[in-house]
Amino acid sequence: MSYTYKYPRPALTVDCVVFGIDGEELKVLLIQRALEPYEGCWALPGGFVQMDESLPEAARRELVEETGLDRVFLEQLFTYGDVERDPRGRVVTVAYYALVRMSDHKVGAATDARDASWFPVWDTPSLAFDHESILQAALKRLKGKVRYQPIGFELLPKKFTLSQLQHLYSTILERDLDRRNFRKKILSMDILDELDEVEKDVAHRAARLYRFNERKYKKLVKAGFDFQI
Amino acid sequence: MSYTYKYPRPALTVDCVVFGIDGEELKVLLIQRALEPYEGCWALPGGFVQMDESLPEAARRELVEETGLDRVFLEQLFTYGDVERDPRGRVVTVAYYALVRMSDHKVGAATDARDASWFPVWDTPSLAFDHESILQAALKRLKGKVRYQPIGFELLPKKFTLSQLQHLYSTILERDLDRRNFRKKILSMDILDELDEVEKDVAHRAARLYRFNERKYKKLVKAGFDFQI
Numbered sequence: 001m002s003y004t005y006k007y008p009r010p011a012l013t014v015d016c017v018v019f020g021i022d023g024e025e026l027k028v029l030l031i032q033r034a035l036e037p038y039e040g041c042w043a044l045p046g047g048f049v050q051m052d053e054s055l056p057e058a059a060r061r062e063l064v065e066e067t068g069l070d071r072v073f074l075e076q077l078f079t080y081g082d083v084e085r086d087p088r089g090r091v092v093t094v095a096y097y098a099l100v101r102m103s104d105h106k107v108g109a110a111t112d113a114r115d116a117s118w119f120p121v122w123d124t125p126s127l128a129f130d131h132e133s134i135l136q137a138a139l140k141r142l143k144g145k146v147r148y149q150p151i152g153f154e155l156l157p158k159k160f161t162l163s164q165l166q167h168l169y170s171t172i173l174e175r176d177l178d179r180r181n182f183r184k185k186i187l188s189m190d191i192l193d194e195l196d197e198v199e200k201d202v203a204h205r206a207a208r209l210y211r212f213n214e215r216k217y218k219k220l221v222k223a224g225f226d227f228q229i
Numbered sequence: 230m231s232y233t234y235k236y237p238r239p240a241l242t243v244d245c246v247v248f249g250i251d252g253e254e255l256k257v258l259l260i261q262r263a264l265e266p267y268e269g270c271w272a273l274p275g276g277f278v279q280m281d282e283s284l285p286e287a288a289r290r291e292l293v294e295e296t297g298l299d300r301v302f303l304e305q306l307f308t309y310g311d312v313e314r315d316p317r318g319r320v321v322t323v324a325y326y327a328l329v330r331m332s333d334h335k336v337g338a339a340t341d342a343r344d345a346s347w348f349p350v351w352d353t354p355s356l357a358f359d360h361e362s363i364l365q366a367a368l369k370r371l372k373g374k375v376r377y378q379p380i381g382f383e384l385l386p387k388k389f390t391l392s393q394l395q396h397l398y399s400t401i402l403e404r405d406l407d408r409r410n411f412r413k414k415i416l417s418m419d420i421l422d423e424l425d426e427v428e429k430d431v432a433h434r435a436a437r438l439y440r441f442n443e444r445k446y447k448k449l450v451k452a453g454f455d456f457q458i
Contacts (some may be wrong), residue, residue, distance in 0.1 A: 001235070001238065003235075003238065004234075007232065008280045011234075051312075054311055078305060092284070093279075228439070
């Protein structure tokens with residue numbers, strides 16, 4: 001089979017930057033490429049867009065095929081189209097990013113990749129194509145968004161302690177946050193439910209668990225509330 | 230000439246949402262299509278990406294060709310790839326948006342469009358393809374950005390009165406702003422230079438002119454300052 005057009009067309013791919021939090025570290029999901037170019041090299045999961053699927057459908061399909069990751073909320077990040085970004089010729093890629101609760105998902109290479117694994121975002125192997133700059137753009141977007149939208153909760157277990165939440169923000173924003181100010185700020189927003197439960201199986205004194213109340217948050221936003229950390 | 234590929238490829242286009250302020254109104258630059266599909270219909274300026282140009286280069290070229298608008302700062306908005314968005318077949322488009330000082334630019338249809346003209350954003354003719362939803366997305370982005378980044382100044386004359394600035398924000402945000410609070414807020418940021426000049430040729434009492442001081446703003450941002458209206 002072959003396909004003929006009157007004018008030349010770039011090839012179109014999607015790539016996914018998937019972030020997760022593992023205890024103390026912000027991680028990104030990478031695959032080891034099974035094919036040339038960059039065979040054996042680590043890369044963002046992704047691949048060619050098929051004619052009968054939308055762009056987010058292509059991204060979701062590639063994530064499943066290459067990493068086993070399913071039912072992930074993807075958001076479009078940016079489209080990369082530099083003329084020289086792919087040795088195979090002109091390839092334009094639409095990048096997506098996602099935040100996942102690592103505990104909810106098992107990853108492993110499926111059909112199209114040699115391996116799939118989580119890496120600390122500040123300590124990844126050298127990446128194929130321009131994937132390093134896509135990763136950096138996704139990190140920048142995450143840093144920006146996490147301050148103005150309550151997306152950080154998507155990375156934490158559904159029930160979390162205020163220390164875990166503070167740690168998440170410190171990790172993403174790459175700076176220390178004052179414990180007392182952070183607690184005051186987040187509790188004053190009134191978007192967390194304090195649960196009648198405490199942490200289990202911890203060496204230190206078990207801390208209170210909280211849960212993000214999305215319904216309350218949406219109500220506040222309608223009333224003009226601005227989330228800001 | 231024709232071009233043959235092993236797998237089918239979507240066609241790739243760029244489209245531009247260019248905003249300007251004309252006195253009281255927020256406007257968008259549209260072109261009247263000279264060719265099918267949607268011949269004679271109004272649309273966002275745009276067209277096919279060539280193999281030897283980057284995506285922003287394609288957007289800039291199309292703007293010049295279709296509207297005469299040159300030297301515009303374009304920012305990527307979103308990529309639209311719904312399977313059915315173009316009657317010609319699968320066409321994926323990378324949308325850009327730009328803010329221009331209307332007084333600095335003259336527009337007029339160049340080679341590829343029948344006409345080019347500014348329309349009030351809340352009163353456009355019916356648009357080709359999915360361009361209405363691209364325009365709405367650009368408006369949403371503009372509304373969001375204008376509150377957190379000093380981009381509004383790009384729409385105003387270099388020297389402006391505080392009333393003009395307030396009016397700009399009211400127009401984009403679609404709500405009234407309290408005159409006294411607005412002035413207090415914007416002046417307290419210390420990013421405007423008060424000039425030794427007043428408005429000319431006005432019927433009312435001539436108001437003081439101001440200029441955005443980008444150098445000062447960048448210095449403040451480095452020190453942790455957050456612009457917010």
